[in-house]
Amino acid sequence: MSQRDTLVHLFAGGCGGTVGAMLTCPLEVVKTRLQSSSVTLYVSEVQLGAVNGAGMARMSPPGPLHCLKLILEKEGPRSLFRGLGPNLVGVAPSRAIYFAAYSTAKDKLNSVLEPDSTPVHIISAGMAGFTAITATNPIWLIKTRLQLDARNYGEQRMSALECMRRVYKADGLQGFYRGMSASYAGISETVIHFVIYENIKRRLLEAKAPQNMDEEEDLSKDASDFVGMMLAAATSKTCATSVAYPHEVIRTRLREEGTKYRSFFQTLATVPKEEGYRALYRGLTTHLVRQIPNTAIMMCTYELVVYLLNGLCALPPLYILDTDDCRSTHPNCHLVKYADDTVLLSLLSGSSQHHRPALQEFVEWCDSSKLELNVSKTKDMVVTFCRRPRDPAASVTTIIHGTPVEVVEEYKYLGTTFDNLLKFSANTEEILRKCHQRLYLLRKLNSFGVSSSVMMTFYCAFLENIMTFSITCWFYSLSLQNRNRLQHTTSVCSKIVGLPVRTLAQ
Structure with missing residues (x-):
């Protein structure tokens, strides 16, 4: 038990x-x-x-x-x-x-x-x-x-x-x-x-x-x-x-x-x-x-x-089990289900309409399963891998039950902010903002004469944890400038703590 x-x-x-x-x-x-x-x-x-x-x-x-x-x-x-x-x-x-x-x-x-x-x-x-x-x-x-x-x-x-x-x-x-x-x-x-x-x-x-x-x-x-x-x-x-x-x-x-x-x-x-x-x-x-x-x-x-x-x-696992029959039948589309969220990932080549049959299939499945899609919170984001910028006019608005889906350039998903260029600049800004708030507390601990071991524990729990969250999906996509900004934050923390800390690359 x-x-x-x-x-x-x-x-x-x-x-x-x-x-x-x-x-x-x-x-x-x-x-x-x-x-x-x-x-x-x-x-x-x-x-x-x-x-x-x-x-x-x-x-x-x-x-x-x-x-x-x-x-x-x-x-x-x-x-x-x-x-x-x-x-x-x-x-x-x-x-x-x-x-x-x-x-x-x-x-x-x-x-x-x-x-x-x-x-x-x-x-x-x-x-x-x-x-x-x-x-x-x-x-x-x-x-x-x-x-x-x-x-x-x-x-x-x-x-x-x-x-x-x-x-x-x-x-x-x-x-x-x-x-x-x-x-x-x-x-x-x-x-x-x-x-x-x-x-x-x-x-x-x-x-x-x-x-x-x-x-x-x-x-x-x-x-x-x-x-x-x-x-x-x-x-x-x-x-x-x-x-x-x-x-x-x-x-x-x-x-x-x-x-x-x-x-x-x-x-x-x-x-x-x-x-x-x-x-x-x-x-x-x-x-x-x-x-x-x-x-x-x-x-x-x-x-x-x-x-x-x-x-x-048991609601989250039961939801996943109950929705196991909802799978995309299209080779270039993948459906990712969570307890209360679903993501449809489509690899587009040539025409941008390739993912629409998969989306329509998912909408029909929701209707038959008595599940209501919250279209107001549904977002459409297209990530381009082309050298030439994608023409926004070429996009066709996605419509679900007569309601157009908002097209966005950035979207925060599972704690990480994605952008359509996969540069993760907005995500970096959010990480730095949170770290600067906690740096104030770390400096306060140092001014009170707290030992380095205690400050290191605080750093690992409240700063390093933020900087390394989902790091494997965004670190190597960052610009050199953003990498240096994050690394500078770790250097400042190391000086305050008085002990070496791991670099983000490590």
């Missing part, structure tokens, strides 16, 4: 995670409250003199709607977005790291194992999950603590900075990694999710391929593809969450304040013993209601961003 591909997956993963987190934050808060121990969960429901501590522990857990109602009544609507700050801070790097690690591992494993096989998806998802969890666990601990901070409406709420101080004061640096063992156990959920998702995604693509072949359509993504990906992500996440959900409850308990829950296996034994096995699935309904749309939104955003970025970055 290239560096550009890795950056695309980093950015796409961050976008997907951020969009999903923002839209489903209220459900995340309700889910976290339901997963927590009974004391933390019901503190907002307790009324003075109503129940004691033991009675509160025996109370049946409320449902998601009841919990949502309690939060709105006691803490206000803003409490539904508790922890959104750390969530947004963490979700972008977490998802970016995850998707980049997953794509990189998958790319490497495809060259070793059977491409896109189940083992490839399992190992890639496991490695990606381990990397993301280790890097971002402190952020999720702070988010969980803030979401569990149940205070009545109007009371001063704990800030993220205050939460960090309390964690460090109570447990030191290791306190920021509480619950990480449960997160590692949760890698199984990630593995199951991606294995199912990749299989469904592959089947969708396989189902679409023969259909498009029958209909002679391309395989570009349309709205139905992204709907299919959302359904694939939702289905795979439902299966994975239902199997591996207990680790979510254990992780929340480990991240609570206090020392009752110390390790993964101790919490796994304590929770069923005190509250029954159903406690390990407390909040599952809310989690599914939140996680399914969140995952669908995240995966769809990820696929969409990757598709758009790859499409945007």
Whole structure:
């Protein structure tokens, strides 16, 4: 995988995670409250003199709607977005790291194992999950603590900075990694999710391929593809969450304040013993209601961003591939295509009309390919190699779609100014103008006492680079006067730098 591909997956993963987190934050808060121990969960429901501590522990857990109602009544609507700050801070790097690690591992494993096989998806998802969890666990601990901070409406709420101080004061640096063992156990959920998702995604693509072949359509993504990906992500996440959900409850308990829950296996034994096995699935309904749309939104955003970025970055090569059938059939004409420019080079001998059939052929190809020629920016320049100057009156104006093409004596193309006599005088003037501007900066560096090695680096990057740009196409066509002017500039630079510099001939 290239560096550009890795950056695309980093950015796409961050976008997907951020969009999903923002839209489903209220459900995340309700889910976290339901997963927590009974004391933390019901503190907002307790009324003075109503129940004691033991009675509160025996109370049946409320449902998601009841919990949502309690939060709105006691803490206000803003409490539904508790922890959104750390969530947004963490979700972008977490998802970016995850998707980049997953794509990189998958790319490497495809060259070793059977491409896109189940083992490839399992190992890639496991490695990606381990990397993301280790890097971002402190952020999720702070988010969980803030979401569990149940205070009545109007009371001063704990800030993220205050939460960090309390964690460090109570447990030191290791306190920021509480619950990480449960997160590692949760890698199984990630593995199951991606294995199912990749299989469904592959089947969708396989189902679409023969259909498009029958209909002679391309395989570009349309709205139905992204709907299919959302359904694939939702289905795979439902299966994975239902199997591996207990680790979510254990992780929340480990991240609570206090020392009752110390390790993964101790919490796994304590929770069923005190509250029954159903406690390990407390909040599952809310989690599914939140996680399914969140995952669908995240995966769809990820696929969409990757598709758009790859499409945007691939436009120049795609244009060249798509226009490969546009070639001149005339022996003395050559068509040069770039991402957004095309040049028709014609060798004229005798009549100046020899290139017109090739030009007409190109215009007709553009029309049939639904491409519009920008005639206002199209220029016609004739370079003469004759000893006798060419009579301008002998030229016949080129006309495209009824619009005459401007005939010019000079034209700047790909950074170099050409003239119809190939003397490159205008190009030389442009080079000297740019060099004189940068000579001022070089003299300033010298006046500041900058070392010769640093000034040489500046010269190579900002002056020599300008003077030698496309030098092989114009240097030996220059007049002696213009060569001497350029060489004089290099001599001045050498004196300022205090070191010999290469001549243009070299």
